[in-house]
Amino acid sequence: MIRAYDLTKRYGDTTVVHGLDFTVRPGTVTGFLGPNGAGKSTTLRMLLGLDAPTHGRSTIGGRDYTTHPAPLTEVGALLEARAVHPGRTAFHHLMALAHTHGIPRSRVEHVLDLAGLTDVAHRRIKGFSLGMGQRLGIAAALLGDPAHLVLDEPVNGLDPEGVLWIRNLLTSLAAQGRTVLVSSHLMSEMALTADHLVIIGRGRLLADTTVAELIRAAGGASVKVVTPQATTLRDLLTGRNVTAEPGAAGDELVVHGADAATIGRIAAAHTITLHELTPQTGSLERAFMELTQESAEYRTAAPLTGAAA
């Protein structure tokens, strides 16, 4: 369990993090969301004892992080900025960190393998791609087999295979009962991995909610259907708690209140031809945009109003 109590960070006159209170529970993946400059990294650095809060405090596993006798077994951390010496090999980097806790070489080799870095373990980090650097960061985070994971933008710079690997890893770590806190500025990414969301903007807490709740608050998930028999399907679908509105094109419907499987089944039962049947996460993206719009640090002159988002 990770807890923040009135966590505040000020640099001179600028308040970067403003009285944050939140709880991150074990067994789930919690997304820490906010636009660029919202104060996510500063908050994570305070959790890890790298930055001292101006006011307030935080605990990991019930204690201030810096007072743990074996912090690497308590928290595995991946920071946004690289935290490695490029002149060292991946193996030596991890081994040096492992020595501080008496973690054996076998564990270092295990996490290298887990991160898919065994082949490059004895190459200097200097030559690593962004994605390999991220994998090394994850390997370092897993070194102490920690009960909590704090990862700042872990999918940054990863190729699609790497992104998928991270998603599965996060889900399985949470399923083992660990507490997983992952920061991102991408709602779409968090919608796929996180169960719980802590959303901040300009250093303030905007929402502490679940993905499901946010979808509901945003007007529910919708499904885009393209069919030449739009009117027929619309009449069949419309009913209790289900609405089907015409979409941008004439043969398009936007359905709320029924999932893709249900719609497909109904269409099949009535031999209606479907050209497209797509669950939309656009509403979630829009809900996030609306929440954070007021607080976004950099805004485009004309806010994007995408139909498909």
Next chain:
Amino acid sequence: MTIPAPSPYRITAVRVLHSEWHKFRSLRSTWVTLLSASALVLGTGVTMGATYTPGGGDADIDTVVLVLYGTLLGQLCITVLGVLVTAGEYSTGMIRASLIAVPGRVPVLWAKAAVFTAAAFTSLFATALLTFLAAQRLLRGTDQEAGLTDPGILGAIAGNSAGITLLGLIALGLGALLRSVPGSIGAFIGGVLVLPEVLGMLPYDAVESALAYFPTQAAGALGSATPFPGAAAAGPALLALCLWAAVSLGAAAVLLRRRDA
């Protein structure tokens, strides 16, 4: 749901020391700076021995100072190494990984200082002994002939190595204070190497006598088998150098604990 069982892993001072030793030895720059220092000291020492003319301009120079003249160059390499050990972690971002692993922070600095001291002194002392013996083979029969067991010789050789090691520790502290490799090297050259020379120009006797206890002058006094005029005695010189290093490291420790990383 399974929560990992309590593990045997925990931080101890010895483990932090082990970690810092692993960091130290796994960087190429460590070996480049240490070996460069040795090569400069040995090369200069042998050249001094081979080119010495009895009764020439160098006749009144202390024999250990003469033979180890190259340590003036070698000390620069050791200074750079000291700075790299601390400031190098800041310039690369490695410090964040180090402090997440050891959030108590200060043990990391002590371990770095200990590893540096042991490695620098061992390497310097071995090089100085070798250089002395090699140069003395060439100086046999001259007025600079001396043996390791002659009075003051071994002490001066050890003193030379200790002096440079302590100067390096001052640089290590500066690296942690300023957190920039070029900044720290600049500050060391300006504050430790050049400033005393400038102060020496001042026409005050008090400054003159205080200068004997400044880092480079104290290190010079430690490395001479025969005391030279105006220099501090070996004991006080060593004490002064230790204090300079303690001030540098102490200030670094205080700020390390206080500042955001």
